[in-house]
Amino acid sequence: MTYLIRQARLLGEDPVDVRVEGETVAAVAPRLEADGARVIDAEGLVLLPGLVDLHTHLREPGREDAETVASGTAAAAAGGFTAVHAMANTNPVADTAGVVEQVWHLGRRAGHADVFPVGAVTVGLAGERLAELGAMADSAARVRVFSDDGMCVHDPVVMRRALEYVKAFDGVVAQHAQEPRLTEGAQMHEGVVSAQIGLPGWPAVAEEAIIARDVLLAEHVGSRLHVCHLSTAGSVEIVRWAKARGIDVTAEVTPHHLVLTDEEARGYDAVFKVNPPLRTQADVDAVRAGLADGTIDIVATDHAPHPVEDKDCEWVAAAFGMTGLETALSVVQAAMVDTGLLTWADVARVMSTTPARIGRVDHLHGRPVAVGEPANLTLVDPAARRTIDPAAQTTASPNSPFRGRELPGTVLATFLRGRPTHLDARLAEARA
Amino acid sequence: MSSPPVPADGREVLGPGDVSRALTRIAHEILEHNKGADGLVLLGIPTRGLPLAERLARRLADVEPDFDPQAQCGSLDITMHRDDLHRAPVRPLGETRLPVGGVDDRVVVLVDDVLFSGRTIRAALDALSDVGRPRAVRLAVLVDRGHRELPIRADHVGKNLPTATSERVQVLVEEVDGRDAVVISGGAS
Amino acid sequence: MRHLLSASDLDRDTAVRILDTATEMAATQGREIKKLPTLRGRTVVNLFFEDSTRTRISFETAAKRLSADVINFAAKGSSVSKGESLKDTALTLQAMGADAVVIRHHASGAPHLLASSGWLAGAVVNAGDGTHQHPTQALLDAFTLRRHLGGPDTAGHDLAGLRVVIVGDVLHSRVARSNVDLLSTLGAEVTLVAPPTLLPVGVSAWPCRVSYHLDEAIDAGPDAVMMLRVQRERMSAAGGGFFPSPLEYSRRYGLDARRLARLPSHALVMHPGPMNRGLEISAEAADSVRSVIVEQVANGVAVRMAVLYLLLAGGPKEENT
Numbered sequence: 001m002t003y004l005i006r007q008a009r010l011l012g013e014d015p016v017d018v019r020v021e022g023e024t025v026a027a028v029a030p031r032l033e034a035d036g037a038r039v040i041d042a043e044g045l046v047l048l049p050g051l052v053d054l055h056t057h058l059r060e061p062g063r064e065d066a067e068t069v070a071s072g073t074a075a076a077a078a079g080g081f082t083a084v085h086a087m088a089n090t091n092p093v094a095d096t097a098g099v100v101e102q103v104w105h106l107g108r109r110a111g112h113a114d115v116f117p118v119g120a121v122t123v124g125l126a127g128e129r130l131a132e133l134g135a136m137a138d139s140a141a142r143v144r145v146f147s148d149d150g151m152c153v154h155d156p157v158v159m160r161r162a163l164e165y166v167k168a169f170d171g172v173v174a175q176h177a178q179e180p181r182l183t184e185g186a187q188m189h190e191g192v193v194s195a196q197i198g199l200p201g202w203p204a205v206a207e208e209a210i211i212a213r214d215v216l217l218a219e220h221v222g223s224r225l226h227v228c229h230l231s232t233a234g235s236v237e238i239v240r241w242a243k244a245r246g247i248d249v250t251a252e253v254t255p256h257h258l259v260l261t262d263e264e265a266r267g268y269d270a271v272f273k274v275n276p277p278l279r280t281q282a283d284v285d286a287v288r289a290g291l292a293d294g295t296i297d298i299v300a301t302d303h304a305p306h307p308v309e310d311k312d313c314e315w316v317a318a319a320f321g322m323t324g325l326e327t328a329l330s331v332v333q334a335a336m337v338d339t340g341l342l343t344w345a346d347v348a349r350v351m352s353t354t355p356a357r358i359g360r361v362d363h364l365h366g367r368p369v370a371v372g373e374p375a376n377l378t379l380v381d382p383a384a385r386r387t388i389d390p391a392a393q394t395t396a397s398p399n400s401p402f403r404g405r406e407l408p409g410t411v412l413a414t415f416l417r418g419r420p421t422h423l424d425a426r427l428a429e430a431r432a
Numbered sequence: 433m434s435s436p437p438v439p440a441d442g443r444e445v446l447g448p449g450d451v452s453r454a455l456t457r458i459a460h461e462i463l464e465h466n467k468g469a470d471g472l473v474l475l476g477i478p479t480r481g482l483p484l485a486e487r488l489a490r491r492l493a494d495v496e497p498d499f500d501p502q503a504q505c506g507s508l509d510i511t512m513h514r515d516d517l518h519r520a521p522v523r524p525l526g527e528t529r530l531p532v533g534g535v536d537d538r539v540v541v542l543v544d545d546v547l548f549s550g551r552t553i554r555a556a557l558d559a560l561s562d563v564g565r566p567r568a569v570r571l572a573v574l575v576d577r578g579h580r581e582l583p584i585r586a587d588h589v590g591k592n593l594p595t596a597t598s599e600r601v602q603v604l605v606e607e608v609d610g611r612d613a614v615v616i617s618g619g620a621s
Numbered sequence: 622m623r624h625l626l627s628a629s630d631l632d633r634d635t636a637v638r639i640l641d642t643a644t645e646m647a648a649t650q651g652r653e654i655k656k657l658p659t660l661r662g663r664t665v666v667n668l669f670f671e672d673s674t675r676t677r678i679s680f681e682t683a684a685k686r687l688s689a690d691v692i693n694f695a696a697k698g699s700s701v702s703k704g705e706s707l708k709d710t711a712l713t714l715q716a717m718g719a720d721a722v723v724i725r726h727h728a729s730g731a732p733h734l735l736a737s738s739g740w741l742a743g744a745v746v747n748a749g750d751g752t753h754q755h756p757t758q759a760l761l762d763a764f765t766l767r768r769h770l771g772g773p774d775t776a777g778h779d780l781a782g783l784r785v786v787i788v789g790d791v792l793h794s795r796v797a798r799s800n801v802d803l804l805s806t807l808g809a810e811v812t813l814v815a816p817p818t819l820l821p822v823g824v825s826a827w828p829c830r831v832s833y834h835l836d837e838a839i840d841a842g843p844d845a846v847m848m849l850r851v852q853r854e855r856m857s858a859a860g861g862g863f864f865p866s867p868l869e870y871s872r873r874y875g876l877d878a879r880r881l882a883r884l885p886s887h888a889l890v891m892h893p894g895p896m897n898r899g900l901e902i903s904a905e906a907a908d909s910v911r912s913v914i915v916e917q918v919a920n921g922v923a924v925r926m927a928v929l930y931l932l933l934a935g936g937p938k939e940e941n942t
Contacts, residue, residue: 509645512649512657512658512659512687512930512934513657513658513659517659517934517935517936518934518935518936519936520935520936521935521936522930522931522932522933522934522935523934523935524638524641524642525641525642525645525646525930526645527645527776528645528648528649558658561654562649562652562654562656562657563652563654
């Protein structure tokens with residue numbers, strides 16, 4: 001199938017025509033002839049390389065009541081993603097070649113987005129001994145990112161071993177930084193709000209202390225480290241210091257940590273319960289600045305679907321997590337582009353190119369939109385505005401913190417290797 | 433306590449002089465019927481029944497020096513015994529202040545400003561029976577405007593005012609509203 | 622007033638109105654006939670997920686004295702109760718025609734959820750939620766203070782100028798939070814005394830003073846000292862190791878005979894109960910003439926009668942509450 005994307009603003013710059021033939025980009029020029037191609041009128045739309053999420057929870061195997069690989073990747077495509085890294089805290093845990101291959105196969109069969117399974121660092125996420133990282137790396141899933149996300153690899157010796165071991169296959173350990181003893185029973189950020197509303201608090205230092213330790217370990221053993229969902233001002237400073245020292249550390253921030261604060265917890269609506277918790281306005285300002293200046297390398301959704309009954313209850317009984325695949329780009333536009341902190345070219349960097357590089361899938365994704373490259377493309381209308389309605393979303397779970405809010409930008413088309421995995425009705429008709 | 437405004441079409445049917453003379457007459461009637469002040473207790477029903485009871489008590493003391501206004505006058509709030517609580521937003525409670533000796537075996541004279549359907553007095557009798565067992569209960573009101581819905585009657589009446597149910601009778605008392613008056617408003621156009 | 626969820630929701634006038642209503646209720650409880658017909662036909666459900674005989678009985682008595690029908694629902698919750706339990710329970714109560722639900726729950730925010738979820742049409746009264754709030758306790762404490770220290774005629778009066786010291790495990794105490802909110806709304810000056818480990822991060826934003834030294838607080842001559850219950854379990858490492866030992870706690874933060882003697886003669890000794898005699902409060906202090914601990918319990922019934930009256934007696938609700 002041949003497509004002609006007409007007059008899209010590539011990386012937000014001047015409009016170009018892009019011709020897609022089969023799986024690749026055939027031509028990019030200010031004006032191209034249609035020549036029998038199906039025309040997509042992209043006037044006014046921004047064209048980005050297909051987005052890559054380094055942190056998604058697809059829940060399958062085990063929690064298919066919340067999401068499946070099929071529904072999760074369909075949601076990803078609706079959000080403009082062509083690739084997702086599926087976290088390992090499934091049931092059974094993805095700590096063997098068998099489970100990661102299963103997830104990888106499910107992704108290929110569904111065909112909505114490329115699924116790159118993340119392998120667990122430790123067996124059963126128990127934090128005691130390393131899982132068979134090598135077997136997972138050699139499997140068909142070719143795992144390169146390892147994470148116990150959901151749990152912290154808190155034992156310093158285990159973390160050291162993991163950092164050393166993955167060097168053999170250019171892997172990276174993605175740490176969920178949460179000191180378990182300091183956060184026992186914690187429900188939300190520890191501060192003025194938690195003291196008033198009587199919920200046990202999660203001190204910022206529980207995240208920062210682990211990051212500080214891990215960057216020093218990474219330096220000592222000469223390995224690279226990735227920090228998941230960084231959320232505090234202190235964490236930003238530690239990563240900034242580490243990079244200045246030449247430590248090979250990368251960091252991600254979620255869309256919700258770019259806009260929401262712990263004030264949302266006052267109504268005890270558990271849709272705002274998340275790990276790491278929503279922090280203060282000062283932390284939100286600091287992570288925005290960190291993303292703008294490159295201290296934080298990427299945006300990753302930490303898409304965490306939960307069924308209704310896990311959220312429609314008292315706060316302390318509710319599960320942690322928010323969905324995010326279908327709102328990520330809009331939230332980033334609202335928080336970073338419309339405020340002038342990032343350009344669309346920067347968005348491509350933090351949501352496509354760099355996550356692909358960290359995940360070592362940059363031979364397939366995050367490529368420039370140029371002749372001969374795989375046609376992984378995202379078209380977004382930045383002028384659109386939409387009110388988020390969980391019932392209308394593609395994800396199987398309704399726990400979006402943005403429900404009822406108006407956000408800018410709508411993804412109108414997503415192409416995975418030249419095939420549209422998401423095509424809004426408005427673009428579906430061919431125009432002359 | 434704020435006073436409700438008097439409507440523009442209100443006409444005053446009793447002025448301060450009329451109110452004062454009526455209270456004096458009622459005080460004498462009470463003493464006459466009771467053959468003195470012995471065993472008498474006045475209980476005013478808040479809001480406006482209370483200052484009226486206190487004025488009656490002072491008049492009784494003027495005539496019968498044995499009558500002690502402090503010890504033989506109090507207030508009886510009937511809010512919690514009303515039968516129409518659910519028809520309006522929740523009402524604040526008035527104060528119930530009983531004389532030191534209680535009401536057992538005494539002659540209680542309930543004092544209120546207006547007698548209308550009789551339901552307030554029914555509630556007062558219920559409230560009173562929770563508090564003790566008087567030897568007798570009598571009722572003194574400043575105005576009786578008719579239209580009883582229960583078999584209740586007043587023993588002492590300041591003024592009988594035949595009214596239409598569509599009319600509104602307002603009693604103003606100096607202690608609460610700044611002046612004494614009985615005002616009728618509304619009615620058939 | 623549609624619900625009573627938190628002392629922080631009460632402004633001065635509403636709080637005084639509750640106290641004035643409680644004064645009248647207390648008067649009825651001093652008579653031989655304690656029962657009133659006021660809430661006849663109304664149904665009050667006690668929904669207690671945490672064991673608490675004394676609070677439940679207090680609410681039950683209050684409802685029955687007003688002739689309401691009372692249903693006691695002791696929901697045995699496990700340590701993590703799933704949403705279905707609370708929601709389905711609430712829907713069942715609604716089907717049974719509950720006009721008011723009095724809820725005590727281990728999860729902060731559970732009463733808030735009941736009030737805002739749309740599962741219940743009636744009034745929700747918070748009888749204690751997690752470490753968040755216990756508004757009727759604060760109201761009965763304020764009522765007790767006003768009665769003793771508020772002069773002869775307390776109607777319409779608040780607690781302006783009174784100085785109250787609250788001592789103990791503030792971090793885990795819903796009673797402390799409710800009292801700080803309500804007492805300061807009523808014009809009292811509150812000082813919290815606790816070891817640093819038992820004070821929440823963020824307490825500096827509260828409308829009160831904070832001190833680590835009980836002796837200094839006592840020598841400042843407060844009008845009342847309120848002792849909070851300290852749980853022995855919190856001393857152990859498993860419980861969080863907030864304090865090295867019970868003995869060190871009593872030595873530094875207990876109201877013993879020596880400290881009792883240094884209090885001004887008019888000062889009240891208060892405790893929400895149940896007490897750990899010998900730990901946070903000595904027997905001398907608990908049993909002294911200054912102690913109003915037993916009276917607090919009686920005042921609880923009057924205050925809860927007032928709350929139920931104000932929530933349930935009227936008909937159409939005011940628009941702006």
